[in-house]
Amino acid sequence: MMMAQFTVNLNVNGDDCSVSVEPQTTLLGVLRDQLGYNGVKAGCEEGDCGACAVLIDGKPVTSCLVLTASAEDKKITTIEGLADGWQLHPIQQAFVDNHGMQCGYCTPGAIIAAKGLLDENPKPSEGEVRQALSGNLCRCGSYGKMVKSVLAAAG
Amino acid sequence: MISQEFDFEAPSALPEALALLARHGDDATLLSGGMSLMPMTTLGLVQPGMIISLNHIAELDYVREDGNELRIGALTRHADVAADPLIGAHAALLAEAASLIGDVQVRNRGTIGGSIAHADPAANYLPAMLALGARLRLQSEAGERSVEAKDFVKGIMTTAIETGEMLTEIAIPKLAAGTGCSYQRLVRVEGNFAIVIAAAITEPGRKAARVGLGNVAPGPVLVDVSGHLGNGLDDAALAAIGDAAFDAAAEAASDLAGDANYRREMARVFARRAVQSATDAADAG
Numbered sequence: 416m417m418m419a420q421f422t423v424n425l426n427v428n429g430d431d432c433s434v435s436v437e438p439q440t441t442l443l444g445v446l447r448d449q450l451g452y453n454g455v456k457a458g459c460e461e462g463d464c465g466a467c468a469v470l471i472d473g474k475p476v477t478s479c480l481v482l483t484a485s486a487e488d489k490k491i492t493t494i495e496g497l498a499d500g501w502q503l504h505p506i507q508q509a510f511v512d513n514h515g516m517q518c519g520y521c522t523p524g525a526i527i528a529a530k531g532l533l534d535e536n537p538k539p540s541e542g543e544v545r546q547a548l549s550g551n552l553c554r555c556g557s558y559g560k561m562v563k564s565v566l567a568a569a570g
Numbered sequence: 571m572i573s574q575e576f577d578f579e580a581p582s583a584l585p586e587a588l589a590l591l592a593r594h595g596d597d598a599t600l601l602s603g604g605m606s607l608m609p610m611t612t613l614g615l616v617q618p619g620m621i622i623s624l625n626h627i628a629e630l631d632y633v634r635e636d637g638n639e640l641r642i643g644a645l646t647r648h649a650d651v652a653a654d655p656l657i658g659a660h661a662a663l664l665a666e667a668a669s670l671i672g673d674v675q676v677r678n679r680g681t682i683g684g685s686i687a688h689a690d691p692a693a694n695y696l697p698a699m700l701a702l703g704a705r706l707r708l709q710s711e712a713g714e715r716s717v718e719a720k721d722f723v724k725g726i727m728t729t730a731i732e733t734g735e736m737l738t739e740i741a742i743p744k745l746a747a748g749t750g751c752s753y754q755r756l757v758r759v760e761g762n763f764a765i766v767i768a769a770a771i772t773e774p775g776r777k778a779a780r781v782g783l784g785n786v787a788p789g790p791v792l793v794d795v796s797g798h799l800g801n802g803l804d805d806a807a808l809a810a811i812g813d814a815a816f817d818a819a820a821e822a823a824s825d826l827a828g829d830a831n832y833r834r835e836m837a838r839v840f841a842r843r844a845v846q847s848a849t850d851a852a853d854a855g
Contacts, residue, residue, distance in 0.1 A: 441572060484580060
């Protein structure tokens with residue numbers, strides 16, 4: 416069965432773009448496979464792990480659970496949208512400085528979750544950081560240093 | 571990746587959505603946040619012929635006062651329910667239930683209407699809905715009706731929503747000032763579904779108290795514990811409240827998180843805790 420194609424307008428990292436998708440195409444799929452934002456990671460693809468987190472209209476969401484066709488006109492920010500040229504975003508720099516990762520696979524999603532938190536709450540407590548990262552699984556177990564990184568970024 | 575194929579519509583107004591629902595009947599599945607529907611579709615647990623996305627129907631996303639009630643649009647996201655000042659002031663139990671759902675990503679996308687209509691026995695809202703005495707507005711192209719929260723769930727993930735109907739609004743009577751609320755859950759891992767939920771309300775002056783239990787039966791269960799408050803919450807009263815919760819949990823199921831008897835015992839413990847805490851809050855005014 417040939418399914419209908421939908422044209423969907425998105426703004427990704429400040430750039431307007433138009434993508435052609437099938438109904439079942441997830442936002443994760445479009446970002447990685449059509450638009451080349453491979454910093455968005457595919458993990459469980461069931462909404463549990465948070466590796467695919469992006470900001471939609473400024474709020475962290477798992478992109479594996481969003482149908483692209485339902486995201487018309489949304490403003491998406493991926494990990495690629497945080498740095499200013501070669502200048503890392505302060506949260507990214509804090510993850511580097513504090514070794515907030517081991518293998519790095521969950522890192523983009525964790526940084527996106529941290530960005531969502533710090534935009535809303537610039538001076539979170541450690542407990543609030545832990546809450547905000549609770550949807551981002553790290554199989555290396557680097558949670559302690561991830562939390563330390565986010566607190567360092569908050570200053 | 572979702573390997574299933576389905577048709578897709580994204581109406582931007584409610585009448586358009588209801589017309590699509592009338593035309594496609596049981597072949598259509600409504601998508602709001604997709605926090606359950608998307609994983610279930612990915613895993614092949616459901617095979618929707620058509621998905622109708624409600625995400626662009628802005629008229630379903632609201633919280634407003636209407637006399638003695640709050641009215642909440644079905645598309646209101648959990649994070650907005652948790653942070654809404656009206657809900658915080660007049661139905662704090664609901665804000666608490668929303669704040670404990672899943673993780674941040676789930677709360678930013680998932681909706682109150684989607685969660686209630688999905689009717690997972692372990693989900694957060696329904697026990698609070700029972701304690702609050704909520705009414706659910708079901709609309710179809712042919713008309714609309716209102717269903718009491720206590721009559722809404724018919725079985726596991728089965729509700730009073732008929733073919734062609736959509737849950738569009740939740741109406742909640744405002745709590746009187748000084749009402750005590752307490753939302754207690756047994757959960758092993760942050761972000762997981764609860765093993766047992768107890769959502770309690772004690773009215774000012776201990777006039778009445780009730781506790782909604784979750785995940786101890788196919789649907790939520792309401793236990794009226796007003797009769798146990800008279801002489802203060804002494805050990806005998808708490809024991810009686812616990813017994814009532816244990817009895818109400820007779821249909822508890824077993825799964826990897828705990829067997830049926832464990833759930834019933836935990837219903838006893840968490841109902842006591844919730845009623846104690848709600849009553850302390852009511853006494854403090």
